[in-house]
Amino acid sequence: MTLHIQKSFDHNKGLWNIAPQGEVDISTAPVLRSCIDEAFNEENGNIILDFDQLRYMDSTGLGVIIGAYSRMKEKGYSIVLKNPRKNILKLLQITNLDRVLCAELYE
Amino acid sequence: MTLHIQKSFDHNKGLWNIAPQGEVDISTAPVLRSCIDEAFNEENGNIILDFDQLRYMDSTGLGVIIGAYSRMKEKGYSIVLKNPRKNILKLLQITNLDRVLCAELYE
Amino acid sequence: MADLLKLSVPGKPEYVGMVRMAISCLANSVGFDIEAIEDIKVAVSEACTNALCHSKNRAGGYEVYCEMSDDKIVVSVVDQSGGYDKNSYKEPCLDQPKEGGLGIYIIKALMDEVDIFTEIGIGTRIKMVKYTK
Amino acid sequence: MADLLKLSVPGKPEYVGMVRMAISCLANSVGFDIEAIEDIKVAVSEACTNALCHSKNRAGGYEVYCEMSDDKIVVSVVDQSGGYDKNSYKEPCLDQPKEGGLGIYIIKALMDEVDIFTEIGIGTRIKMVKYTK
Ligand SMILES: Nc1ncnc2c1ncn2[C@@H]1O[C@H](COP(=O)(O)OP(=O)(O)O)[C@@H](O)[C@H]1O
Numbered sequence: 111m112t113l114h115i116q117k118s119f120d121h122n123k124g125l126w127n128i129a130p131q132g133e134v135d136i137s138t139a140p141v142l143r144s145c146i147d148e149a150f151n152e153e154n155g156n157i158i159l160d161f162d163q164l165r166y167m168d169s170t171g172l173g174v175i176i177g178a179y180s181r182m183k184e185k186g187y188s189i190v191l192k193n194p195r196k197n198i199l200k201l202l203q204i205t206n207l208d209r210v211l212c213a214e215l216y217e
Numbered sequence: 218m219t220l221h222i223q224k225s226f227d228h229n230k231g232l233w234n235i236a237p238q239g240e241v242d243i244s245t246a247p248v249l250r251s252c253i254d255e256a257f258n259e260e261n262g263n264i265i266l267d268f269d270q271l272r273y274m275d276s277t278g279l280g281v282i283i284g285a286y287s288r289m290k291e292k293g294y295s296i297v298l299k300n301p302r303k304n305i306l307k308l309l310q311i312t313n314l315d316r317v318l319c320a321e322l323y324e
Numbered sequence: 325m326a327d328l329l330k331l332s333v334p335g336k337p338e339y340v341g342m343v344r345m346a347i348s349c350l351a352n353s354v355g356f357d358i359e360a361i362e363d364i365k366v367a368v369s370e371a372c373t374n375a376l377c378h379s380k381n382r383a384g385g386y387e388v389y390c391e392m393s394d395d396k397i398v399v400s401v402v403d404q405s406g407g408y409d410k411n412s413y414k415e416p417c418l419d420q421p422k423e424g425g426l427g428i429y430i431i432k433a434l435m436d437e438v439d440i441f442t443e444i445g446i447g448t449r450i451k452m453v454k455y456t457k
Numbered sequence: 458m459a460d461l462l463k464l465s466v467p468g469k470p471e472y473v474g475m476v477r478m479a480i481s482c483l484a485n486s487v488g489f490d491i492e493a494i495e496d497i498k499v500a501v502s503e504a505c506t507n508a509l510c511h512s513k514n515r516a517g518g519y520e521v522y523c524e525m526s527d528d529k530i531v532v533s534v535v536d537q538s539g540g541y542d543k544n545s546y547k548e549p550c551l552d553q554p555k556e557g558g559l560g561i562y563i564i565k566a567l568m569d570e571v572d573i574f575t576e577i578g579i580g581t582r583i584k585m586v587k588y589t590k
């Protein structure tokens with residue numbers, strides 16, 4: 111299974127845009143974890159996870175995101191998740207994480 | 218595995234155009250066989266098999282085509298195979314069937 | 325009568341994707357729609373992840389059994405990872421998100437029937453059923 | 458050390474596609490390119506087709522073993538279909554196309570090493586090796 115991740119930092123907005131493509135499962139979740147951690151360590155800032163190109167994710171991916179979310183929250187930053195596909199949105203809804211991570215869906 | 222087949226008869230040219238889409242293997246080869254047979258019984262005429270949308274085929278599909286080719290040849294008709302993908306062309310070359318079925322590649 | 329397919333899988337993360345792909349093929353042949361196939365993929369992956377992550381012996385493999393009938397698929401994931409104490413299992417508290425502990429909860433949410441048989445020192449068998457409806 | 462994955466497959470045509478899909482996943486993880494993956498898919502499908510088509514007992518299942526190493530994949534398809542007489546096997550005559558008889562010829566053309574063990578009254582094991590080069 112493959113996971114490719116694109117990331118860029120928007121200096122004006124002080125915002126990371128991180129776009130994983132492919133599948134996040136037990137074999138690729140570590141790649142997502144280190145990508146998010148490295149980005150945040152390089153430049154502290156909020157993170158947008160753009161899931162438009164993410165086909166599959168399970169609890170291994172949710173764990174990575176919750177972990178990063180908690181660590182960033184302590185320092186006053188947050189993570190927002192955009193464009194999740196139907197299958198991933200369902201997972202977020204089942205676990206109530208949609209309210210925390212996709213707040214804009216409820217505005 | 219799925220196989221969908223589109224067919225149409227060109228009355229001006231007296232020619233069948235049959236375009237299988239998907240995969241031909243042991244589970245779907247009978248569908249291809251009856252499609253070709255039914256077409257030829259409905260209207261005798263040469264057949265063009267347009268393989269542009271065929272992703273996979275193995276010897277079960279070759280068998281179907283050789284069978285139809287032989288039966289049609291007795292009555293003076295023929296089958297021509299168009300647009301095979303690289304993997305299918307390789308199979309035709311290995312078995313020398315490219316010279317019989319894709320003659321135009323060698324003109 | 326149901327068809328039974330069995331996969332014996334090496335105990336490494338990189339093969340979970342292959343199991344998922346194989347199961348999604350089988351679910352498709354039973355006639356599940358896309359949403360149900362995605363549910364089954366996630367549930368089976370969670371079960372495989374547990375077989376891998378909670379194994380006491382490194383690189384122990386596991387088995388995946390799939391029974392395909394007209395109206396349902398039954399998937400069992402069986403490991404020799406040492407089992408666990410079912411009584412100490414706690415449902416996740418969704419108001420306070422934590423990094424782990426979501427796997428079984430998600431499996432139960434996505435599948436129609438879930439049974440877990442586990443024996444400490446031996447291993448675990450999780451049986452998951454989904455109906456085509 | 459090589460990883461071993463085993464599939465036990467029901468003896469019905471509709472599962473050959475699933476085997477092909479699973480093997481192509483595994484070949485991809487070994488690092489084969491697209492052309493080689495297609496070769497492996499065809500060779501394994503041919504072997505499964507033989508296990509199915511020449512079976513004396515209806516609906517007998519078969520096993521597919523895959524060994525993944527750094528530089529090669531070894532796939533064995535094993536059936537209890539009754540075996541056959543290897544001495545009576547004839548290579549196809551390519552100048553006179555016939556409806557059948559191409560399977561083993563194609564397998565040998567697409568894979569780097571092919572060994573067939575067959576015992577009349579018992580069954581057949583075909584072992585196919587492909588190197589990443
Ligand atoms: N196959 C298994 N083998 C051993 N222990 C298991 C297995 N499956 C689940 N468990 C136990 O049940 C707990 C809850 O599992 P789960 O809900 O999947 O969350 P997580 O695996 O993230 O902890 C695990 O922490 C583990 O102690």
Ligand SMILES: Nc1ncnc2c1ncn2[C@@H]1O[C@H](COP(=O)(O)OP(=O)(O)O)[C@@H](O)[C@H]1O
Nearest residue numbers: 507508511538540541557558559560561562581
């Ligand atoms: N797994 C098998 N079990 C029994 N017989 C087999 C098996 N594989 C091959 N054979 C025998 O070898 C012959 C040649 O096989 P093959 O080249 O694949 O062509 P085909 O299967 O189209 O006849 C078959 O006709 C059959 O008699």
